[in-house]
Structure formats: structure tokens, C-alpha cells
Amino acid sequence: xxxxxxxxxxxxxxxxxxxxxxGRYTDDINLAGQTYACFVxxxxxxxxxxxxxxxxAENAPGxxxxxxxxxxxxxxxxxxxxxxxxxxxxxxxxxxxMHPIMAGxxxxxxxxxxxxxxxxxxxxxxxxxxxxAVDYEVLQAVVDTSSAAEQADIYPDIPAxxxxxxxxGDAEATSQGLAEAAHITRIELxxxxxxxxxxxxxxxxxxxxxxxxxxxxxTTSQNPHLARLIFTAFVQIAPEHKxxxxxxxxxGGFGSKxxxxxxxxxxxxxxxxxxxxxxxxxxxxxxFLTDAHGRDHHTMAELALDEExxxxxxNVKTTANMGAYLSTFASAVPTYLYGTLLAGQYRTPSxxxxxxxxxxxxxxxxxxxxxxxxxxTYVLERLVEKAASELAIDPAELRRRNFIGKDQFPYQTxxxxxxxxxxxxxxxxxxxxxxxxxxxxxxxxxxxRAGKLRGxxxxxxxxxxxxxxxxxxxxLGAGVGLWESGEIRVNPTGxxxxxxxxxxxxxxxxxxxxxxxxxxxxxxxxxxDVVHGDTGKMDFGLGTYxxxxxxxxxxxxxRAADKVIAKxxxxxxxxxxxxxxxxxxxxGEFKVIDSNEGKTIQEIAFAAYVNHDFPIDxxxxxxxxxxxxxxxxxxxxxxxxxxxxxIDPDTGVTEITKFTAVDDFGTLINPMIVEGQVHGGLVxxxxxxxxxxxxxxxxxQLVTGSYMDYCMPRADDVPSFDVGMTCTPCTHNPVGAKGCxxxxxxxxxxxxxxxxxxxxxxxDMDMPATxxxxxxxxxxxxxxx
Amino acid sequence: MSETxxxxxxxxxxxxxxxxxxxxxxxxREHLMLTGTHVxxxxxxxxxxxxxxDGKAVKSCTILAVQVDGSEITTIEGIxxxxxxxxxxxxxxxxxxxxxxxxxxxxxxxxxxLVQSGMDLTEPEIREGLEGNICRCTGYHNIVSAVASxxxxxxxx
Ligand code: FES
Ligand code: FES
Numbered sequence: 053x054x055x056x057x058x059x060x061x062x063x064x065x066x067x068x069x070x071x072x073x074x075g076r077y078t079d080d081i082n083l084a085g086q087t088y089a090c091f092v093x094x095x096x097x098x099x100x101x102x103x104x105x106x107x108x109a110e111n112a113p114g115x116x117x118x119x120x121x122x123x124x125x126x127x128x129x130x131x132x133x134x135x136x137x138x139x140x141x142x143x144x145x146x147x148x149x150m151h152p153i154m155a156g157x158x159x160x161x162x163x164x165x166x167x168x169x170x171x172x173x174x175x176x177x178x179x180x181x182x183x184x185a186v187d188y189e190v191l192q193a194v195v196d197t198s199s200a201a202e203q204a205d206i207y208p209d210i211p212a213x214x215x216x217x218x219x220x221g222d223a224e225a226t227s228q229g230l231a232e233a234a235h236i237t238r239i240e241l242x243x244x245x246x247x248x249x250x251x252x253x254x255x256x257x258x259x260x261x262x263x264x265x266x267x268x269x270x271t272t273s274q275n276p277h278l279a280r281l282i283f284t285a286f287v288q289i290a291p292e293h294k295x296x297x298x299x300x301x302x303x304g305g306f307g308s309k310x311x312x313x314x315x316x317x318x319x320x321x322x323x324x325x326x327x328x329x330x331x332x333x334x335x336x337x338x339x340f341l342t343d344a345h346g347r348d349h350h351t352m353a354e355l356a357l358d359e360e361x362x363x364x365x366x367n368v369k370t371t372a373n374m375g376a377y378l379s380t381f382a383s384a385v386p387t388y389l390y391g392t393l394l395a396g397q398y399r400t401p402s403x404x405x406x407x408x409x410x411x412x413x414x415x416x417x418x419x420x421x422x423x424x425x426x427x428x429t430y431v432l433e434r435l436v437e438k439a440a441s442e443l444a445i446d447p448a449e450l451r452r453r454n455f456i457g458k459d460q461f462p463y464q465t466x467x468x469x470x471x472x473x474x475x476x477x478x479x480x481x482x483x484x485x486x487x488x489x490x491x492x493x494x495x496x497x498x499x500x501r502a503g504k505l506r507g508x509x510x511x512x513x514x515x516x517x518x519x520x521x522x523x524x525x526x527x528l529g530a531g532v533g534l535w536e537s538g539e540i541r542v543n544p545t546g547x548x549x550x551x552x553x554x555x556x557x558x559x560x561x562x563x564x565x566x567x568x569x570x571x572x573x574x575x576x577x578x579x580x581d582v583v584h585g586d587t588g589k590m591d592f593g594l595g596t597y598x599x600x601x602x603x604x605x606x607x608x609x610x611r612a613a614d615k616v617i618a619k620x621x622x623x624x625x626x627x628x629x630x631x632x633x634x635x636x637x638x639x640g641e642f643k644v645i646d647s648n649e650g651k652t653i654q655e656i657a658f659a660a661y662v663n664h665d666f667p668i669d670x671x672x673x674x675x676x677x678x679x680x681x682x683x684x685x686x687x688x689x690x691x692x693x694x695x696x697x698x699i700d701p702d703t704g705v706t707e708i709t710k711f712t713a714v715d716d717f718g719t720l721i722n723p724m725i726v727e728g729q730v731h732g733g734l735v736x737x738x739x740x741x742x743x744x745x746x747x748x749x750x751x752x753q754l755v756t757g758s759y760m761d762y763c764m765p766r767a768d769d770v771p772s773f774d775v776g777m778t779c780t781p782c783t784h785n786p787v788g789a790k791g792c793x794x795x796x797x798x799x800x801x802x803x804x805x806x807x808x809x810x811x812x813x814x815x816d817m818d819m820p821a822t823x824x825x826x827x828x829x830x831x832x833x834x835x836x837x
Numbered sequence: 838m839s840e841t842x843x844x845x846x847x848x849x850x851x852x853x854x855x856x857x858x859x860x861x862x863x864x865x866r867e868h869l870m871l872t873g874t875h876v877x878x879x880x881x882x883x884x885x886x887x888x889x890x891d892g893k894a895v896k897s898c899t900i901l902a903v904q905v906d907g908s909e910i911t912t913i914e915g916i917x918x919x920x921x922x923x924x925x926x927x928x929x930x931x932x933x934x935x936x937x938x939x940x941x942x943x944x945x946x947x948x949x950x951l952v953q954s955g956m957d958l959t960e961p962e963i964r965e966g967l968e969g970n971i972c973r974c975t976g977y978h979n980i981v982s983a984v985a986s987x988x989x990x991x992x993x994x
Contacts, residue, residue, distance in 0.1 A: 063930055070938030071926040071945065073873015073913035080872035175856075251877045251885060251939040251973050303875075303939025304973050336878040558937030558974045728933050731976030759882035759971070767977040768964040796976070 055571035055639075061724035062577065066562040075301045078255040078270050079333045086257070087116050089319050089332040090177035092167035092184045093341065094159035097413035097752020098194070098206065101157055101166065102187035109169055109183040114176030117326050118184065119318075120167040121156030129153060129321060132312055133286045134378035135278075135531040138216045138387055141406075146216040149207045149411065151377040153287065153317045159188070160206060160376035161413050162752055163341030165314050170322060170330055193413040193752035197373040198350040200410035206376070207411070215374050215383065215409035220391040221467050226404035229365025233356030237439035242818045243427045245348035245373070245746040247762055248420050250557075252303020253334035254343065256316035258323035266294045267324065271316045273299040273585075274309045274555050275594060280587050281532070282312045282380075289320045299585040302557035306736070307419040308343045309557065311380040315342075340757045345746055346420025348373035349386065349427050355400075355435045361445050363454045365402040368394055368431060372409045372417075379418035383409065388528050389424025389516070395465035396432045397476040397512045397690055398454040403466045413752040421736055421797040425515040433511040433802035438815045447806070448484060451512050452477060458780075469516060471688045472783045479714045479778045480512060483692035486774050487712040492696070505699040505830075506709075509806025513693070513799040516686035517791030518603035518782075535682035536594055536601075538608035540569060540616050542675040544661040546654030547579040551590040554605030556582075558732075559793060560725040561601060567721050568606055568787065572613035573653055574640020602721065602789045603687045603782065610786040611679035620656045622671055627651060627659055687782045687790035691715035693734075693799035695807040704827025706742060706808055714776040715795050719788030726792045727775050733796020734773055739765035740797070741804035745820050763820075842902045846871070847915025853902070861897035861905055862886045865912060873913040873942045877971070884970030887943035888912045894950035896969070913942035916949065924994070925949050928987035929980070936974035944970050944980060952988040960985070 069075050106118040131151040138146040154165045167184055171177035194203045194213060201212045230236060256271040267290045273279050276297040284292040302309060319330040334342075350371045356364040372386035391405040436454075440447035456463050458475040465471065484490070492508050499506035519525065519534045539551040550569050554561055566580040583589055594604075617637045624642035625632040628649055635642050643650035651659075660675040696710040713730055720726050743763040747755040756762040781788030801819060808821045812829055841854045846869060853868050865871045865888065876898055877885035886898040889911040916923040925945050928934065935941040944967070951966040952958065963984045964977070972980060 064933065066938070067930040067935060070935055070941050071913075071922065071929050072917060073871070073942050075873070075938050077872075077875070077939065079876075080866075082870075249973055250937070251883065251971065252875070252937065253877065301938065303877075304937040306973070336880065336883075560936070724933050728936060728975060728979060731978040732936060732974045733976070735976035736973070758880045759878055760880055764971050764973070766971060767967040767981065768961070770977060772960065772978050772981065773976070 057567045057571040057577065059720055059723060060567065062563055062567055062722055064560050064563045064725070065566060066560065077252055077301045077303055078257060078272050081257055081270055081300065083257060083259055083329040086329045086331050087170050087172060087326065088174040088177045089168050089170050089322065089330050090174065090181045091165040091315065092169065092181050092186065094155065094162060094164045094166055096159060096188055096190050097162045098191040099159050099188040100191065101155065101159065102189055104167060105185040106167065109180040112176065112180035112183055114172040115169060115180045116172065116328070117170045117322065118167060119322055121152060121154040124152055124154050125156045130287045132314065132317065133282060134383055135380050136384040137529040137531065138218055138383045140216045141219045146383055147210040147214065148378050149210060153314045153321070161415050162754060163415060165318065168318055168322060170326060195412055195414060195748050195750055195752050197348055197410065197412065198371050200373070200412050201408065206413060210411065213411045215378065215411060218387050218407045219405065221404040222402055223404045225402035226365045226367050229402045230354065230356045230367060233364055234359040235357045235443060236354050237357070237435055237442055238354045239435050239438055241351045241431060241434060243347045243349040243351065243430055244740060244819045246346040246420055246740055246744050247340055247746050248306045248308035248343055248346060249339070249764060250304030250306055250308055253336055253339045254309065254313065254315065255333040256319055257329055257331045258316070258320040259329040260323040260327065262327045266296065267320055268296045268298065269316060269320055270298045270300060272302050272309050273297065274302070274305040274557060276555065276585055276587050277553060277592050278594065279312050283317065283320065287317055289317065296588040298588070299555055305557045306421040307346065307423055311344050311418055313342070336759070337757055340762065341754055342415055344379045344416045344418035345375065346417065347427060348417050351431050353431050353435050355439055357439060357443070361443055361450050361453055363398055363400040366394060366400050368405040370405070370407045372407055373412055373414065374409050375412060375414045375416035377416050379416035382416060382418040385419050385424045386427065390428045392467050392469050393425050393428035393514065393516060394432060395467050396429065397456060397514050399456050400454070401466065405467065414748055421733060422794040425794065426737070426798045426801060429511065429513040429798050430802050433513065434805060437509065437806040441815055447510050448480060448489065451510065452480060470685060472685055473780045474688060474690050474716060475778060475780050476512060476690060479691045479716055482776050482778055483694050483712050483714040486714065486776050487694040487696065487710060489694065499698050505701055505811040506697070507807045507809065507811025508694065508696045509803050509810050511693045511799050511803035511806065513795065514688055514690040515794060515798050517600060517689055517794070518683050518687040518785070519600045521684055521686070522682045532594070534594055535680050536605040536608045537590065537592055537678065537680050538605060538612045539590060539676065539678040540609065540612045542616060542653070542657040544658050546575065546657045548573070548575055550580060550582045550609060552582060552584050552605050552609060553590060553592060553594055554601040555585050559601060559729065560722065564602060564721045564725055565606060565609055568609060569613055572610060573616060575653060600791060602787060603785055603791050604681055604683055606787045606789060607683070607785040608679050608681035611681055612677045615677035615679055616675060619675060619677060620653060623656050623660055624651050626666065626671055684784045687718065687785070689715060689717050689790040689792065689795050691795060691799060693803040695800070695803040697807040697811055699808065699811045699826060701830050704823035704830065706821060706823065706826060708738065708771045708804070710774065711771055712774045713796065713799065714778060715792065716778045716780055717792040718779060718782040718790035720777065721789065729792045730775050730796045731773055733794060734800045735765050735770050737797040737800030738770055738804055741801040741819050741821060743769060743820050743822070840903050842906045844905065845909040847911060855902055857903055859902045861888070861900045861902050864902040865897060871912050871914050875939055875942060877939065882971065884947055885940050885943040887946040887970065889946060889950065894947045913945060923949070924990040925987040928983040928990070932979045932983035932986060934975060934980040934983035940970060940972040944972060948984045948987065951984065952991050958985055958988040
């Protein structure tokens with residue numbers, strides 16, 4: 053595959069519809085006879101339901117139906133499942149509370165749906181919701197992550213509110229390393245809870261046809277096939293062949309739209325009951341309350357070093373908040389996506405990590421951009437920076453001293469992963485140069501003269517992407533294999549329809565995948581369309597998360613393209629009356645070797661469908677090929693982020709004066725799109741470090757339930773970025789790609805915090821470093837001096 | 838209670854009957870089926886719903902339809918000129934100023950107003966000018982480039 057399209061900044065094919073207002077998001081769709089749903093949500097974080105009073109609502113104008121959690125129970129609907137089975141240290145299975153689609157007997161977080169009103173208009177539904185009365189017996193809420201295990205049990209059959217106590221690594225070797233250390237650096241950290249906030253609120257339209265008994269569900273999903281599977285196999289809403297799930301244009305996901313939620317499930321069930329389509333669109337307040345949140349870890353970690361600053365051992369103990377129920381992937385996030393990443397870019401010989409996952413009366417917590425890997429990177433890179441400061445070693449130098457060398461790959465870490473390739477010094481060096489690290493001291497002096505505090509912070513991250521080798525994932529508890537499918541239909545006139553099980557909700561697959569297929573087949577990119585997000589069009593796929601689309605979905609397409617070429621070769625051989633061995637394919641042409649004879653792929657496509665004389669036993673008509681790709685390993689994007697800040701000591705306001713990100717994503721198909729992914733990830737990471745924080749009060753009420761209280765990064769909160777790349781192509785997938793969607797959000801939080809702390813001359817502070825917190829830290833330091 | 842609101846929307850006269858509490862964004866999306874204008878929040882914070890009312894950027898979720906009776910409304914669907922994209926639309930594409938596209942119509946409408954307001958459009962000014970529009974995807978970097986580039990073209994034109 054050598055083609056000028058690989059690595060080209062091709063403008064996005066999908067943009068025209070978005071910039072002209074012709075995108076088609078779920079809420080833009082309206083069906084004949086459509087009704088509207090509005091949910092009755094629990095005002096309490098923890099309460100027993102004593103009774104429902106729905107007759108006033110049932111008689112309200114325009115109301116078609118009022119359904120409660122009791123009817124869910126009566127109908128015997130299954131609960132929403134978690135797809136990843138974890139085991140505790142003692143071998144016992146994780147505890148999983150029943151997660152009903154609407155609560156009928158007990159509510160476990162504020163905002164949990166208990167009933168739904170369906171009416172002719174949304175306004176009528178919303179008005180009638182006010183007339184549903186629910187009797188609650190309020191119970192004490194469990195909210196705090198670190199003390200959840202000591203509080204009263206939320207579920208009678210789940211002792212100590214504990215989902216699992218998980219471990220990974222070698223406890224003995226790690227304590228040995230700590231015992232032998234010349235120096236131990238210790239840190240206690242909270243990884244602040246975040247609310248994903250894709251700009252398009254979740255929405256769904258369920259359309260049950262009583263004649264055909266088919267259910268079509270339009271939904272804001274990152275993985276419609278998974279939704280269909282869960283609906284069928286677990287909740288048992290409709291048989292799979294009668295259920296079509298369509299995720300049309302989706303306005304951002306960041307993980308929050310991977311999961312199957314109560315609302316789309318409820319309206320699917322309800323549509324069948326009322327025989328009319330039902331639309332539900334979340335108001336932003338509902339998104340805050342019920343979209344799966346992210347992060348929420350409390351961690352203690354210690355790093356043992358020898359006299360030269362070589363890392364000897366790392367010991368990590370984390371408590372992770374799962375919220376009230378286990379969301380679709382929740383159990384895997386603080387374990388296999390976290391503990392396994394704690395080696396980072398370093399040769400640390402012994403690592404031991406324990407994770408206690410706890411239930412609380414808060415919204416479910418699940419994967420949010422980076423999912424586990426930002427938490428791991430945060431622990432490690434805060435710890436390393438603190439060690440550097442305690443040992444008075446330059447933080448870049450301390451990292452370099454401990455890097456896995458570029459000649460040490462493949463590298464088996466003590467926490468289960470085998471890195472295939474990387475060059476960590478290359479990205480560090482490039483970042484140091486781009487950020488003018490050497491010139492920092494003089495910039496700091498200049499700031500000082502102006503009465504400002506300047507700081508610089510590094511973060512060298514690694515992540516595991518391209519979920520996942522199915523066999524490995526299965527052995528670790530995944531409920532499904534994590535391959536991807538791809539299909540290439542070369543139409544008779546030479547245009548191409550590409551079908552992928554990946555889903556694009558901003559990532560630009562319609563362009564990147566078209567580039568890839570165009571490069572493979574030599575067909576102009578304008579003749580290639582990518583179709584995704586409809587279970588009625590492709591048979592199965594596992595969707596988009598974990599930066600897997602190109603590495604796994606792209607690899608499937610690469611294989612499908614190889615199959616198209618193989619089939620085309622046979623057709624060409626037949627048409628040119630030679631053996632297939634005599635045909636070579638290059639740049640869209642099947643040529644007879646050592647001759648001038650040949651056929652273009654367009655000619656072959658036409659012949660594939662219209663020919664009269666194929667030897668049908670050996671050669672079938674058509675030029676459509678499908679392939680599945682199951683990766684043999686994860687991919688390991690890695691890089692260095694360097695943040696420089698200036699703090700005004702009078703106000704505590706932190707300004708990022710320069711942010712440099714150097715990433716190794718392997719082979720890039722479209723650097724423009726890749727850089728865009730980095731920018732977006734960086735701002736989510738910077739948002740976490742400086743602005744964003746999800747807060748519940750002690751009763752379990754969400755305090756940060758709107759954009760007034762939850763501080764989203766806005767254009768004037770962040771700088772422009774210096775983004776650079778290094779490249780060691782992935783060794784085990786045909787594209788060489790590693791994935792780029794999450795790196796920005798993974799690498800940046802510790803870089804920002806390290807810079808802030810460097811400016812303050814301190815080593816401890818939790819995110820977000822708001823101006824208030826920074827100002828207070830300055831005051832406290834002054835007072836104690 | 839139904840009211841009749843008379844508007845010029847994207848150059849066309851419209852008389853819409855709607856209830857008194859219908860917002861402009863609802864009128865556009867639900868009565869006129871102009872779904873390019875998006876609704877991303879319920880507190881007037883995100884700017885996804887930004888349209889032009891008599892040439893000025895307004896968050897259409899924040900204003901009642903009856904309040905803009907007699908006004909000229911321009912939405913994302915109405916800024917191209919006879920099929921030729923507005924310079925701001927073209928710049929968003931050219932600079933990769935959008936990803937999921939959900940904030941994009943509002944961003945483009947706000948940005949056009951920003952340029953037309955006559956500011957110098959330095960980077961800090963653009964950033965401050967777009968403070969009322971949230972984008973969760975792009976990190977703003979390329980949006981700022983797009984506005985700067987379109988601003989220049991719009992001024993030269
Ligand atoms: S929808 Fe109007 S500001 Fe958010
Ligand atoms: S492009 Fe997705 S919110 Fe801006």
C-alpha cells in the first residue's frame with residue numbers, strides 16, 4: 053500500500069452536511085404518529101419506593117400512557133448488564149446489582165428513572181410528569197468514594213458496598229523492592245469525577261411496527277450492534293432479526309454513548325405497548341444526572357528508587373467508584389484498562405496494584421475518554437515528577453533514565469502487557485526541543501520580574517488501544533470478542549460502498565476509511581462512501597471506543613480490500629485468458645506481468661456483475677468482500693506532553709502559556725484529523741486539570757448539574773497547541789496504526805498539574821487546580837513560612 | 838393559546854402559529870423543520886442554538902418566538918449564497934474546525950457575527966468572542982484558525 057493518500061491531509065468528506073445544517077442527528081428525525089417521552093426521576097439518591105400515583109397523569113391532556121418501574125417488574129424485563137466479569141483476589145465473582153430499566157421498588161441514585169409519561173407532545177408529557185406522585189422512604193445515601201466500604205450496605209447481598217477487590221502484579225517482589233529502596237516517594241491522589249458532556253444530549257426514537265413486529269430504534273450510540281445484542285439477549289425487548297438499531301449522526305460520545313441506558317430501552321419496550329413511535333431527547337440537566345460519569349478514583353501510591361534514581365518497585369492501591377449500578381463496561385475500566393498501564397514507559401521491575409471497586413448512591417461511572425489509562429498515567433506521572441523533585445533530579449532526566457529502550461521491544465511489563473514497539477526517547481527529545489525546555493529558566497526569571505509564577509511540567513504517557521485481542525479479552529472476563537468487521541462493495545460502475553462496524557461520531561471515519569480503501573484499491577476517494585451505524589446494513593460490528601477504529605476496523609477493511617484484489621485478480625485472469633499468477637495489481641490496475649495488457653479495477657468491477665461466461669464453479673460473479681480482523685495484541689500509542697504555565701499569585705489564575713504534545717501513533721492516514729483528535733483530547737484533559745469537577749453533596753444530590761456549575765473549558769480558557777509526531781508503526785496490524793483518540797486526554801492532566809505545582813514549588817494538590825485552590829495554596833505556603 | 842408569528846426566515850416570509858411559550862429554537866426546529874439549529878443545553882450556556890436575528894447572533898433557545906415577531910432570522914441553512922458556501926462555512930471545513938458537527942452551526946453563526954462586529958480578530962479576541970459557544974470535540978484550536986482565516990476573506994470581500 054504505497055500511495056500519496058496515506059498521510060495526506062484530505063479535507064473531510066462528512067463536513068459538507070454539518071456546515072450547512074444538513075446533519076441528521078437523532079432529534080432531527082420525526083416519524084409519523086410520533087409520541088414523546090418524559091421521565092419521572094427520583095429526587096432522592098437512596099430511597100425505598102412505597103407507591104406510585106399515576107391516575108392524574110394518565111388523565112392529563114395528550115397523555116397516551118404512564119408506565120412505572122412496577123410494570124417493568126411485572127413484565128419480567130431483564131436488567132441492564134455489565135459486559136465484563138471481574139474476579140476478586142480470592143477468586144470470587146464481582147458483585148453486580150440488578151439494574152432495572154426503571155426502578156419500581158428502590159432508587160439508588162438521584163435522577164434514576166422510576167416512571168415514564170408518553171404523550172402526543174413533549175410539553176404535554178413534561179406537564180404530566182409533574183402530576184405523577186411517588187411515595188419514597190428516604191434512606192441514608194452513600195456518596196464518598198474512599199469511605200463507601202465502611203458505610204451501610206446499599207444492597208443487602210453486596211457486603212461493604214464492594215463490587216470486587218482486584219489485584220495485579222507481584223505483591224512480594226514489590227514489597228521487596230520497597231524494602232531495598234534508597235528512596236521512596238509517596239503520593240495520595242484523587243482523580244476527580246467528570247461528566248462527559250458530549251454536546252449532543254442522548255436521544256432515541258423507538259418505532260415498533262405492530263404489523264411486521266419489527267422494532268427500529270434510532271439512538272445516539274457509539275456501537276449500535278452492541279445495543280441490539282443487549283436489547284435482545286439480556287433485556288429481551290425484541291428478537292435480533294426483528295430489531296434494527298440505527299445510530300445516525302451522533303454529536304460526540306467520548307465513551308458516554310457506548311453504554312446501553314435505561315431511556316432508550318424503556319421507550320423501545322413502551323413503543324411495543326402503545327404501537328406508536330416514541331421519541332425521547334435528554335435535556336442537558338438529564339445528561340448531567342444520568343450519562344455515565346468518568347474517573348472518580350482515590351489512590352495511594354509509592355515508588356521505590358535506588359541511589360541512581362532507577363525505579364525498583366511501584367505499589368498502588370486504588371478505590372474506584374462504580375456509582376449505583378455497573379454500567380456496560382464499568383468493571384473493566386479501573387482494572388484491565390488501568391492496572392495494566394501502570395508500567396508506563398518505564399522498566400520498573402516490580403509492580404503491584406490493588407483496586408477496590410465500590411458502589412455509591414451516585415450515577416453509574418464508566419469509560420470516559422481514555423478510560424482507566426488517564427487515571428494510570430496520572431498516578432505514575434505525578435509520582436515520577438514528585439520523585440524527581442524530592443531527589444533534585446531533572447524530571448526529564450529521571451524519566452529518560454528509566455525508559456524502556458527502543459532496542460528492548462517487544463517488552464513484557466510486570467502488569468500483563470507486552471509492548472510491541474516504541475521509542476520513548478525520541479518523543480521526549482522532540483517535545484523538549486519543541487517546548488524549548490532548555491530556555492525555561494530564563495522565561496521563569498522574566499515571569500518572576502513581572503510578579504508571576506512560572507512552571508513547567510512533563511508527562512510521558514502510554515496507553516493500550518485497539519481493543520482487543522479477543523482471546524485475551526475473553527480470558528480477562530470480556531463478555532464478547534472485540535474484533536471488527538469490514539465490507540467493501542465495489543459496485544458495477546466502479547464506485548465503492550464501504551461498510552464498517554466502527555462508528556464515527558466526530559472522528560472522521562468517512563474520510564480516513566475512504567482514504568485507506570482508495571489507497572489500497574486505486575479507486576478515487578470521491579467514488580468511495582463509508583456507511584456505518586446501522587445494524588440493518590452491516591451484519592455485526594463492535595463499534596468505536598478505546599481508539600480502536602482504525603487499528604481494528606481499518607485493519608478489517610484493509611483485509612477486505614486484499615480479498616477484493618484477490619477476487620479481481622481471478623476475474624482479470626479469466627478475462628485476459630491467463631493464469632492468476634500472471635496478474636499483478638498496482639494502483640487500480642490488474643496487469644499481465646511483462647506485457648502491456650491489463651484491466652482497470654473499474655473494468656473488472658463491471659465484468660464482475662455483467663459477464664456471461666464466468667466458470668461459475670470456480671468464479672462467482674460480484675465484487676463484494678467482507679473481512680473480520682481480530683488483533684493479536686493491543687497497540688501502544690505513547691508520547692510526551694509538556695505544559696508551561698504562568699500563575700498570577702494575586703488571583704490564583706493559571707494561564708497555559710505553551711502546551712507541546714508529541715505523540716507516536718504509528719502510521720497516520722490523515723494527520724489533519726489526527727491533530728484534531730489530539731487538540732480535543734488535550735482540552736478535555738486540561739479541563740479535568742483546571743476546571744471540571746463533578747460534585748455531589750452528602751445527600752447524594754448533584755451540585756454540578758448544569759453548565760452554570762460544571763465548568764466546561766471554553767475557547768478563552770485554553771491555548772493553541774504545538775503538536776508533533778514521531779512514528780514507530782504498529783508491528784502487528786496491516787495498517788501500522790495505533791490509535792489517537794484518547795492520547796490528549798491521557799497525557800495532559802499530569803502535565804498541567806506538574807506545571808502548576810512546579811510554579812508553586814509544591815508537590816501536592818488535587819485536580820482541578822481552580823484559581824481558588826491555587827490562590828489558597830499560595831496563601832497557605834506564605835503563612836507557614 | 839396560539840399566536841401567529843410573522844418572520845422572514847432565510848429570506849422567505851413565514852407566518853407560524855405557535856403557543857406563546859414557544860422558543861425561537863423550537864419554532865425553527867419543530868415548526869419549520871430547520872434542524873440545523875441545535876439545542877445542547879437548557880441554561881443558555883452552550884450556544885449550539887445560535888442564529889441571527891436581524892443580523893445579530895442570538896441564542897435561539899433563550900428568546901421566545903413571539904419576541905422576534907417581524908424580525909429577519911438567518912439560520913445555518915440560509916447563509917450559503919446560491920449554493921456557494923459562506924466563507925465561514927468553507928473555512929471551518931478547510932481548517933478542520935469541526936468534528937461531530939453538533940456545535941458547528943452555532944459556532945459558525947456566532948463567528949460570522951464576530952467578524953461582522955468589526956473586531957481585530959487577534960487570537961485572544963476570537964477566543965473571547967466565542968466564549969458563549971461550547972465545543973467538546975475540537976479543543977477550539979482549529980475553530981480559532983477557521984475564524985481568523987474566514988475573517989480575513991470576509992473583510993477582503
Ligand atoms: S441550546 Fe441555546 S445556549 Fe444551549
Ligand atoms: S464539533 Fe463536536 S461539539 Fe464541536
